[in-house]
Amino acid sequence: MSVAPFYAVVFTKLNRIAARFGYAVALHGSMQRDFDIVLIPWTEDAEPEEKLLQAIQKFVSGPGKNYDIMKQATEKPHGRKAYVLYFDDGKYLDISTMPRCEK
Numbered sequence: 001m002s003v004a005p006f007y008a009v010v011f012t013k014l015n016r017i018a019a020r021f022g023y024a025v026a027l028h029g030s031m032q033r034d035f036d037i038v039l040i041p042w043t044e045d046a047e048p049e050e051k052l053l054q055a056i057q058k059f060v061s062g063p064g065k066n067y068d069i070m071k072q073a074t075e076k077p078h079g080r081k082a083y084v085l086y087f088d089d090g091k092y093l094d095i096s097t098m099p100r101c102e103k
Contacts, residue, residue, distance in 0.1 A: 004031040017055050022046030034094045041100040049097045060085045
């Protein structure tokens with residue numbers, strides 16, 4: 001059974017969350033096993049990625065589940081960082097963030 005329809009619905013919500021923090025969301029990957037997204041600072045006043053990731057974590061994990069996604073960062077080329085967030089049913093987000101440029 002394909003998980004792509006589930007991830008398509010999740011993408012809509014993630015896009016709304018990211019926009020509130022000044023980010024754009026790009027889809028990366030096939031959506032067959034996991035859901036790969038890239039969070040890109042888009043506005044001049046984009047919030048720090050930590051705030052956005054906390055909002056996404058709250059959406060994915062639901063209330064009352066508090067683990068620190070920031071401790072799981074993996075450094076990638078060009079300043080990108082990668083994180084993994086799991087849904088309760090085993091599906092997961094593979095999130096990459098591009099760095100903000102400071103003024």
